Amino acid sequence: MKKLLLTVVPVLVILSMLLSACGGGGQATQAPAATTAPAAATEAPAAPTEAAAPTEAAAPTEAATTEAGGATPEATAATGGETGGQAGTLPAECANVELQYWNPFTGPDGPFMGQMVDEFNAANPNIRVTMTSQAEYYTQLTTAAAADTLPDVAIVHADQVATQAFRGVLRPIDEVVTAMGVSGDDYPEAVWAAGEVAGQRYAIPLDIHPMTMFVNMDLLEAAGITAAPKTAEEFEAAAKAVTSGDNKGFLLTGGFPVQQIFQQMLHQFGGSEFNAEGTEVTWNSDAGVQALQWMKDAQAAYSEPNLEVDAELAAFKSGAAGMIWNGIWQTTNVTGEGVEFNGIATAVPQIGPNAAVWAGSHQLTLPAKQSPDACKDAAAAIFIKYLVDNSVTWAKAGQIPASNTVRGSDEFKAVTPQVDIAPSVENAIFPPSVPGITDAFGPLGEAVGAIMNGTETDIKAALDNAAQRATQILEENRATYGDAPQPAQ
Amino acid sequence: MAVTATRNGAPAARTRRRISLTPYLFLLPHMLFFAVFVFYPLFRGLWISFQNYDFLRPEQAQFIGLDNYAALFRAGSTKFNEFWNAMKVTVQFVLLSVPFLVLIPLGLALLLNTRVKGANAFRAIYFAPWVLSAAVISLIWWWIFQSQGGLLNYYLKEIGLPTPRWLSTMPYAMWTIVIATVWWTMGYNMIILLAALQEIPPELYEAAAIDGAGRWSVFRSITMPMLRPVMIFILTMTIIASFNLLAQPMMMTRGDPRLSTGGGATQPVMYRIFDEGFVRPFQGSAAAMSFIVAAIMIGFSYANNLILRRRGEG
Numbered sequence: 001m002k003k004l005l006l007t008v009v010p011v012l013v014i015l016s017m018l019l020s021a022c023g024g025g026g027q028a029t030q031a032p033a034a035t036t037a038p039a040a041a042t043e044a045p046a047a048p049t050e051a052a053a054p055t056e057a058a059a060p061t062e063a064a065t066t067e068a069g070g071a072t073p074e075a076t077a078a079t080g081g082e083t084g085g086q087a088g089t090l091p092a093e094c095a096n097v098e099l100q101y102w103n104p105f106t107g108p109d110g111p112f113m114g115q116m117v118d119e120f121n122a123a124n125p126n127i128r129v130t131m132t133s134q135a136e137y138y139t140q141l142t143t144a145a146a147a148d149t150l151p152d153v154a155i156v157h158a159d160q161v162a163t164q165a166f167r168g169v170l171r172p173i174d175e176v177v178t179a180m181g182v183s184g185d186d187y188p189e190a191v192w193a194a195g196e197v198a199g200q201r202y203a204i205p206l207d208i209h210p211m212t213m214f215v216n217m218d219l220l221e222a223a224g225i226t227a228a229p230k231t232a233e234e235f236e237a238a239a240k241a242v243t244s245g246d247n248k249g250f251l252l253t254g255g256f257p258v259q260q261i262f263q264q265m266l267h268q269f270g271g272s273e274f275n276a277e278g279t280e281v282t283w284n285s286d287a288g289v290q291a292l293q294w295m296k297d298a299q300a301a302y303s304e305p306n307l308e309v310d311a312e313l314a315a316f317k318s319g320a321a322g323m324i325w326n327g328i329w330q331t332t333n334v335t336g337e338g339v340e341f342n343g344i345a346t347a348v349p350q351i352g353p354n355a356a357v358w359a360g361s362h363q364l365t366l367p368a369k370q371s372p373d374a375c376k377d378a379a380a381a382i383f384i385k386y387l388v389d390n391s392v393t394w395a396k397a398g399q400i401p402a403s404n405t406v407r408g409s410d411e412f413k414a415v416t417p418q419v420d421i422a423p424s425v426e427n428a429i430f431p432p433s434v435p436g437i438t439d440a441f442g443p444l445g446e447a448v449g450a451i452m453n454g455t456e457t458d459i460k461a462a463l464d465n466a467a468q469r470a471t472q473i474l475e476e477n478r479a480t481y482g483d484a485p486q487p488a489q
Numbered sequence: 490m491a492v493t494a495t496r497n498g499a500p501a502a503r504t505r506r507r508i509s510l511t512p513y514l515f516l517l518p519h520m521l522f523f524a525v526f527v528f529y530p531l532f533r534g535l536w537i538s539f540q541n542y543d544f545l546r547p548e549q550a551q552f553i554g555l556d557n558y559a560a561l562f563r564a565g566s567t568k569f570n571e572f573w574n575a576m577k578v579t580v581q582f583v584l585l586s587v588p589f590l591v592l593i594p595l596g597l598a599l600l601l602n603t604r605v606k607g608a609n610a611f612r613a614i615y616f617a618p619w620v621l622s623a624a625v626i627s628l629i630w631w632w633i634f635q636s637q638g639g640l641l642n643y644y645l646k647e648i649g650l651p652t653p654r655w656l657s658t659m660p661y662a663m664w665t666i667v668i669a670t671v672w673w674t675m676g677y678n679m680i681i682l683l684a685a686l687q688e689i690p691p692e693l694y695e696a697a698a699i700d701g702a703g704r705w706s707v708f709r710s711i712t713m714p715m716l717r718p719v720m721i722f723i724l725t726m727t728i729i730a731s732f733n734l735l736a737q738p739m740m741m742t743r744g745d746p747r748l749s750t751g752g753g754a755t756q757p758v759m760y761r762i763f764d765e766g767f768v769r770p771f772q773g774s775a776a777a778m779s780f781i782v783a784a785i786m787i788g789f790s791y792a793n794n795l796i797l798r799r800r801g802e803g
Contacts, residue, residue, distance in 0.1 A: 139767050145545050167545045167770060254657050255745050307636060308657035309743055314637035439769050449747030453657060456749035465749060472567045480541065480770075486549065 090126050090382065094375035099129045099383060100151035103362075104137035105397075108332055112397035119393075120386050127379045129153075138164075141367070145169045150367035153380050156203060158194035158361035159431050159438050165197040166435035166481045171368040172200040176381050180204075182388065186404050191361050194430045198484040203363035204384060205402035207394060208425040210359040211257070211264055212328040213349065214335060217342040219247060219322045228346045235323075235349045239302040242322035248315070249302035249322045252295060254453030255309025259445040260358040261325055265291035267429050268352030273444070278432030279478075281470045283444060284463035287352075292451055292459045294351065299452060306453055316343075327360070328421060331398040335417070345417040347424040359428035361402060364388070400425050436477035443469040538776035545770065557777035568765075570751030572778060575761035576785075581663060582757060583731045583789075589671045590727045591720075594678035599712075601679075602686045612683070616676035623673075623736035630669035631656070631741045656742050662755045666737045674730070678723050685719040686712070721797045725790050732786050735759040758782050 090097065105113050110133045117131045132151070134140050138160065144150045145168065156164055164170045177183075184192040187205055195203035215228045223241035227234075239249030252258060262283075263273060271287025274280060282288075299305065302322075304315075312324045316334050319341050324334075325348055335343040348357055364384045366377065387394070391401035392411045400422050401407050407422050431437045447466035450456035538558070541551045560566040561573075597615055601608045618626060633640045634655040642652040655661045689712065697707050734757045738744055744756030752761070758778070766775030 142545055142767075142770075163770075167543065169545065254747065255743060306654040306658045306746075308654060308745060311635065311637045311654075311657075314635065318638055320637075436769070443751065446747045446751060446753070447749045449745060449753075450749035453746040455659075455746050455754065462749040469567060469570075469751065476567060480543075486546070 090378055091375065094378060095126055097127045097375050097379040099127060099153060099376060099379055101129050101131045101153045101383070102137075102141070102151040103131065103133055103155035104135070105133045105155075106135050107329070109329065109397035109399070112394060116387060116390060116393050119390075120383060123386075124382065127383065129383055141169055142167065145368065148370045150369065152366070152376050153383060154365050154367050155206070155362045156365045158191065158203075158205070158363055161195055161203045161363055161365070162197045162433045162437065163435045164365075165200075165202045166485045168368055168486065170202045170365045171372075172202055172485075173204075173366050174201045176366065176377065176384075177201055177204060180381050180385050182385065187402055188404070188426055188428060190428055190430045191359075191402050191425075194361060194433055195363050197433050197435075200485075203365045204388060206362045206364050206387060206391060207399035208359050208361050208402050208428055209328045209399050210357045210421065210425050210428055211260060211325055211348050212331065212345050212421055213347065214316060214324050214326065214330065215344050215346060216316065216319065216322055216339075217344055219319070219341070223322075228344065229323075229349050230347075231349060232351045235351065239298070239322060243302045247320055247322065248304055250298055251303045251307060251312035251315055251321045251324050252299045252452060253307040253309055253312050254449050257326055257358075258295070258452050259441065259448045262288075262291055262295060262444070262448045263429065264348070264356055264358040265294055265351060267356030268350060268354050269294075270352065270354055274432050274437075274440075274474075276432065278434035278437060279474060281440065281467040281474065284460070284467040288463050289460050291352070292448065292463065295448075296451060296459065328400065328418075329398050331417065345421060347421050355424075355427040356429050357424045357427050359425060359430070361428075361430070362399070434474075434477070435481040436473070439477065440470040440473045442473070443467075534776045534779065537773055538780055540773045542773035542776070543770040544772055550773075553773070557774045558781070560774065561777060561781060568774060568778075571756075572758070572761055574748060574750070574752035575756050575758040576782075578663075578752075578755060579732060579734060579757040579759075579782075582666065582734050583728055585663065586667045586670055586731050587724070587727050589667070590675060590678060590731070591723060593671065594675045594682055594723075597675070597679045598682035598686055599708075601683055612680070615679055618673045619676040621673065624740060626669055626673045627737050627740035630665060630672075630737075634665045634741070657746050659746065659754050662742050662746065665741060666734070666755060669737050669741065670731070670734070678727065681719060681723060682716065685716055689715045717797070721794060724793055724797070728789055728793060729786055732782070732789070733759055735763065 101117065103110075103113060113133075114131060117129050121128055141150070141154065141156075141164065150169065154170075156170065161170070165172075182204055188208070191205045191208055195201055195205060213228065217228070219242050220226075220228070220238055223238070225238045225241055229235040229238045235250075241249070243249035252261070266273065266283060266288050269287040269290045271282065271285045271291065273283045275282060303312075307315075312321065313326060313330060313334060315321045316324045317339055319339070326334075328345065331345045332338055335345050364387060366380055388403055389406070391399075391403060391406050392409065392415065395401050395406075395412060395415050395418050398418070400418055401412060402425075406412055407425075412422075413419055431441070443466035447456070447462040451459055451462055456462045539552060539554060541553050541556075543549070560568050563569060601612055601615075605611070634642075636642055636652070636654045636656065639655070641655065645652045653661055655665050693711050693715070694707065697711055702710070738755045738757055739760060742753075742755045744753030744760055746755075747753050759782075762775050762778045762782070765778060766772045
């Protein structure tokens with residue numbers, strides 16, 4: 001009996017330790033670098049925002065992986081079929097091609113894209129596209145690149161194209177573009193240039209999402225202003241008229257998108273962030289000081305001080321703000337059904353002598369693969385062409401189609417307010433197409449945020465300091481990335 | 490096991506072999522996981538910290554010796570200001586949060602240990618926030634503190650008090666993160682302290698009562714000394730956990746307010762490392778930062794141990 005116990009018990013103990021070791025091992029993975037931090041305060045976050053390019057979501061958003069389909073918005077008259085079908089045909093030997101398509105559209109824009117994918121699948125029985133929308137997008141893309149599990153088609157923001165091309169996430173698509181019959185003639189110059197890296201094309205613009213002015217027309221009308229302002233004089237008159245008591249004419253925060261507003265004002269006053277080659281920082285010019293001074297003065301005169309990021313959206317929605325500037329993607333959030341007053345979206349006014357508007361752009365790309373597949377590439381080309389040709393559906397999600405043809409189409413003319421904002425994208429500004437350019441914007445964001453939040457008061461010194469640090473970052477980036485992307489090995 | 494085997498009268502030679510092998514066999518399963526998930530990544534991380542490394546372009550990695558570390562210690566480098574600002578923010582957070590994360594749970598545990606009615610319910614209530622994820626609690630407190638229509642400012646305005654910008658001005662922004670963290674994790678420390686309190690033999694208190702000791706002297710001479718080992722554990726763990734602060738500022742303040750010299754006034758060092766290694770493609774530099782932070786954490790924990798142990802002996 002005792003002997004039996006002696007042999008059985010150790011076996012049981014070892015078994016149970018094996019099991020508990022499995023649990024222990026799992027826990028150990030959470031702390032890769034030395035620390036043993038167990039339970040208490042701070043775990044890794046659940047991917048709250050799109051960190052890499054702060055262009056998308058406003059408040060903390062949830063991650064979502066949506067299969068194409070599901071909750072599509074009101075299925076408007078099938079804009080699909082007629083224009084899309086003839087974009088190209090699959091080679092004869094290809095049948096039932098499966099395409100993976102990734103994008104960062106986790107917000108209310110996702111279902112619009114899902115609708116386009118559904119319509120494409122219905123119109124092209126030989127191709128089946130599966131769409132995946134995810135937050136923390138560039139972390140997802142780069143880790144997929146490391147594991148060679150990249151999708152066949154992916155959306156990439158304009159300011160990320162060069163970086164991802166140099167990191168081997170994307171591949172050049174000159175031939176695909178030529179075969180598709182898409183050319184730069186159909187796009188505003190700046191947005192087309194953003195898809196070209198070191199002399200090769202990596203991306204086709206889908207949309208342009210410009211800085212947009214949102215106006216509480218009820219407040220403006222109560223103050224005697226009947227139309228949304230378009231010039232500096234009209235803007236200041238409107239902001240001044242609305243500002244009284246708890247109502248503010250124009251709100252500026254200390255977080256996103258004040259850096260983007262600064263970039264826009266910098267161009268309006270005749271400056272630029274970088275030289276054309278992206279090798280020198282030039283935002284500490286007189287135009288830069290003028291731009292930031294204008295923002296600071298506007299904040300002092302018409303805004304509450306020290307607002308945190310997104311506070312201007314909340315205040316606008318509560319009806320206490322006359323005007324705010326934010327991305328066009330906020331349209332459904334702060335106008336129409338989203339608010340209890342007459343809130344409208346319109347083009348930002350021209351304050352300085354030059355017309356300029358900050359904008360982002362979603363661009364369609366073919367990610368790099370260890371073993372490319374001609375059938376998938378052909379199918380991807382058909383799919384991309386379809387998305388571009390039918391971007392009117394996408395416009396309804398709150399975007400401006402990048403293609404001149406689509407912007408000029410009768411269908412787009414029915415999409416309000418996007419059609420009113422559309423002319424401004426002719427003057428959209430994009431950063432130079434060099435890798436790591438978003439890193440160089442880091443110090444600028446800190447300088448503008450510090451000035452607007454009052455943690456720094458000397459505008460020229462703040463811009464100089466940021467320029468000096470960004471110049472160093474540009475130099476380091478050149479050393480890190482070299483002159484041209486290395487071909488995939 | 491070995492002892493039982495000897496009692497059984499097995500030959501000495503066999504016994505010795507069993508003694509040497511058995512414990513290691515027991516350790517082996519965990520050792521495997523430890524090796525794969527801790528040991529290997531640790532040394533791989535150290536190796537990466539000596540390189541100019543991007544995980545997407547490993548073939549272009551260059552060995553650069555201590556350059557990544559040197560850049561962090563050289564004033565005027567692109568990393569210097571942001572990294573040390575983040576370090577300062579982290580240490581500030583540790584100093585502000587750890588006292589509350591130890592004292593409030595101690596108070597709660599003492600209260601719950603007095604056999605109040607419904608102690609179980611209170612225990613569950615205080616512990617409840619701890620089961621929530623960082624994202625959830627950050628969002629809850631963001632809604633409370635945000636300036637336009639946030640819960641706190643709404644009521645402050647109702648009763649005619651000033652309504653500060655909690656999330657975008659100092660020192661409030663740091664305090665919002667401290668408050669959210671304390672509310673979130675105090676229940677965990679409370680449970681451990683409560684268990685430790687219940688382990689203290691009642692005879693000690695009975696003896697003290699017979700000797701006519703007052704409440705304060707009972708607490709000082711019996712409760713505190715008996716809690717000391719658990720206190721050392723809790724302090725060490727809480728300091729390490731506070732050093733690892735990341736999600737709350739990421740979601741509540743985004744590291745703001747920004748500083749023109751680099752970084753943000755609530756941007757902790759884990760945020761900096763995440764940014765460096767995942768938003769930007771500088772895994773080598775991020776690894777170097779991790780090792781510096783790890784060294785500082787080990788230093789903190791060691792000092793903490795030394796101080797508390799010595800006081801215990803003296």
